[in-house]
Amino acid sequence: MRDLLDLQAQVGGLLVQVAAPARRALAREIATALRRSQVQRIAQQRNPDGRPFAPRKPQLRDKKGRIxxxxxxxxxxxxxxxxxxxxxxxxxxxxxxxxxxxxxxxYGLRDRVRRDGPEVDYAERQLLGFTEADERLVLDLVLAHLVP
Known part of the structure; x- marks a missing residue:
């Protein structure tokens, strides 16, 4: 969270001087790029800090090794x-x-598996979050937008 505030402080000063339509276009470009990177990271099953997601709990009725x-x-x-x-x-x-x-x-909370099913403690798997590559991506997009 602290890194996100630092990033906002760095970029905020630069964007004050840009007109609203240009800021909107830049925000759309940043949102698209960040969404793409989040989707790729979730597909790789990685947390923002690089650790892999906690594995699924074993299913009793499934065959061994079947995903x-x-x-x-x-x-x-x-x-x-x-x-x-x-x-x-x-x-x-x-x-x-x-x-x-x-x-x-x-956040790794407790929830029901099904509507009438048992409650289970789920492992924490950070679906959304900033990586260092995402911060560099945002800075690069802002600088590319400001410098023609």
Whole structure:
């Protein structure tokens, strides 16, 4: 979180002098690039600090070694992971229908497996977060936008 505030302080001073339509276009470009990097990181099943996601718990009824599908395959689609951009900033967030599932995994909370199922403690898997590469990406986009 501290890195994000430092990044905002660095970039904020530069963007004050840019007109609102140009800031909106830059925010859209940043949101698209960040969303793409978040999707790639979730597909690789990595936390922002580089650690792999906690593995799934073993299923009793499944065959040994069988993986049904990749974790969070649908959450990382454009339908559920949305981006918004305006002159004041860019936002990447999960749609309201899957926000609860994303929050449970982001913070490692307790939730029900099914509506009538048992409650389970989920491992923390940080779906959204800034990496050092993301910070460099934002700075590079801002500088490329400011310097023709």
């Amino acid at each position: 049904r599908r990749a974790m969070f395959a649908r959450l990382r689609t454009a339908r559920y992971l949305r981006q918004q951009a305006g002159a004041d900033g860019a936002v990447i967030e999960f749609a309201s229908r899957v926000l609860r599932v994303a929050r449970v995994h982001q």
